[in-house]
Amino acid sequence: MSVININKKTKSTQSLGVGTYTFLIVAVILSVFPLFWMVIAATNKSVDVISGTLIPGSNLATNYKNLIGSTNLWQAMWNSFKYAGIMTVLSLLVCSIAGYGFEIYHDKHKDRLFSFLLLAMMIPFAAVMIPLYQMVSEYGLLNSTAGFVLPTISTPFLIMLFRQNSRSFPHEIIDAARIDGLSEIGIFIRIYIPTQKAVFAAAVTVVFMNGWNNYLWPKIIMQSNDSISMPMLIAGLQSGYVTDYGVLMLSVLFCILPMLIIFFAMQRYFTQGITGSIK
Amino acid sequence: MSHKKQKQMQIKSKLTVENKLSITGWFFILPATLLIFAMSFYPMFKALYMSFRTGIGVNMEWAGLYNFTRMLKDKIFMQSVRNNFFYLIIQVPIMLVLAITLASILNNPKLKYKGLFRILLFLPCATPLVAYSVIFRSLFAIDGYFNTILLNFGILSKAYNFLGHPTSAKIVIIIALIWRWTGYNIVFYLAGLQNIDPSIYEAVKLEGASKFQTFFSITAPLLKPMILLTSIMSINGTLQLFDESVNLTAGGPANASITMSHYIYNLSFKYVPNFGYAAALSYVILLLVAFLALIQMKVVDVRD
Incomplete structure (x- = not known):
């Protein structure tokens, strides 16, 4: 049987032809070119x-000087880190314990409540943004991190991710820990969390990226110059009459770099987490 | 008698243990549940209430169905609905077919440099939405890279204003969307493909099925749940487009490429705020998302 398998495999090597590789390489070039x-x-x-150069230039330092001269770059970078970071921590806390609890x-009753919560996934943000804006401004949370994170700390997607991944968590371990006298919250913190590193890594990736990328919500509530996020900074830079492409693309680079680092560092976990959530 | 009583006691204590655990469970899920109710369901109903009211700023009064009849005569809104559907109908199928094709190539065990190809194809989905919108705006600008190239190669004699014409502006948005989201969908299809038992393919091969037959008789049906999931996500996302409309084309020229969310934003926060009307429009998106997801599930069911 194994001999037959090996034969089949060598046969399929030949069938992966030049056409397939050409297609793949064209796709790769198209996907990398805009970033390049x-x-x-x-x-x-x-x-x-503007003249269409594709060779690295020597104007990086000048572009940087112009960028920090015309914008509050590091303030916006710090804001974005703060917003996305605090959102990630709170979101993981609230959703992981909920996902674990639901499973x-x-x-x-809890199963029914969970299916009901899933409906919230279908609510478009446009349909809640005006009441949310009114709530946030009523409680004086405009321009604040709290205002930024509150609407998206708890998401059905993340609860589902943790719920699905708790399914494979062995009940014998929980029973054993209970006999050992560990409290329920103790089981969650000391036994469950350490075994779920992959899920937490996937969740960190997803939530941090969402927080960093979010544009519509901060555009609404971040009304002071000191509170703007990176996407808002870029959007503001390009709306001027004359665009300095070097400076603009440098600001884009600053906005993308943290995402790329996270993406490369967490790539494996990201795929794993998504897979785990849909099994 | 005492035996029975003891048994009852045992049952009772077991019940209380279970009750205790159940209550602990409720505490675990409480914060997340409350937040979703306060931040999603409550504002959703508040927006519904607002959609029956009209007025500027805080001075609102009951208006009945006025907002809903008004939107039918609102040319910009109707344009934005058409735009969203244009993006949806053209972009989503192209992207999903591309994603499935690329995923099945990446899943081929004999592909060389698989990891490298995968990373490079996933790269766009690590790009923030505003960032790629700005990149594409610059690439397609009248003094942008593509115009320069087309002029240099003599394909164009005069720079073409891609973002200044209604159709080409919309096509640029579609190209940008396909670029940004194909890799994201590949992740899902790869996950789906990896759950398919390779021995099924061996069996089909032994029967002499062609590549196309294999794809349509084995791969596509087994990927069906994933196709359903990705189409719902894409439809949902496309109906809510905002960042691209604002930063790539600025809705222009003359609102020709504006999306529903962009128009709702303008009505609420850019023009004189009319929250009642904006809320009514936002319910159109809500109903469309729900309705299309429902149809999607029905259609995919029927094909069984």
Whole structure:
């Protein structure tokens, strides 16, 4: 049987032809080019960018000087880190314990409540943003981190992710821990969390990226210059009459870099987490 | 008698243990549940209430169905609905077919440099939405990269204002969307493909099925749940487009490429705020999302 398998496999090597590789390589070039162009543009003078250069230039330092001269770059970077970071911590706390709770202590009522909560996934943000804006401004939370994170700390998607992944958590371990006298919350913190690193890593990736990328919500509530986030900074830079492409693309690079680092560091977990959530 | 009593006691104490655990469970799920009720369900109903009212700022009064009849005569809103559907109908199928094709190539065990190909195809989905919108706006600008290239190669004699014409502006948004989201969908299809038992393929191969036959008789049906999931996510996302409309085309030219969310934002926070009307429009998106998801589930069921 295994001999047949090996034969089949060598046969399929030959069938992966030049056409397939060409298609794949074209797809890769298309997917990388806009980012490549952005990095090149960030190092060049605006006139050189317009003339279509694809060679790294020597204008990076000048672009940087112009960028921090015309915007509050590091303030916006710090804000974005603060918003996305605090959101990640709170979101993971609230949703992991909820996902665990929905699975480990599940009964008819909790299952029903969970299906009901899933409906919230279908609510478009546009349909809640005006009342949310009114709530946030009523409680004086405009321009604040609290205002930023409150609407998205708890999401059905994340609860579902943790609930699905708790399913494979062995009940014998929980029973054994109970006999050892560990409290329920103790079991969650000391036994469950350490075994679920992959899920937590996936959740960190998803939540931090969402927080960092969010544009509509901060555009509504971050009304002071000191509180703007990176996407808002870029959007503000490009709305001027004359665009300095070098400076603009450098700001884009600053906004993308943290995401790329997280993406490369967490790539494996991201795929794993998504897979785990839909099994 | 005492035996029976003892048994009852045992049952009772077991019940209280279970009750205790159940209550602990309720405490675990309480914060997340309250937040979803306060931040999703409550504002949703408040928006519904607001949609029957009209007025500027805080001076609102009951208006009945006025907002809903008004939107039918609102040319910009109707344009924005058409735009969202244009994006949806063209972009989602192209992207999903591309994603399935690329995922099945990446899943081929004999592909060389698989990890590298995967990372490079996933790269766009690590790009923030505003960032890629700005990149594409610059690439397609009248003095942007593509115009320069087309001029240099003599394909164009005069720079073409891609973002200044209604159709080309919309097509640029579609190209940008396909670029940004194909890799994201590949992740899901790869996960789906990896759950398919390779021995099924061996069996089909032995029967002499062609590649196309294999794809349509084995791969596509087994991927069906994933196709359903990704189409619902994509439809949901496309109906809510905002960042691209604002930053890539600024809704222009003359609102020709504006999306529903962008128009609702303008009505609420850019023009003189009319929260009642904006809330009514936002319910159109809500109903569309729900309705299309429902149809989607029905259609995929029927094909069984």
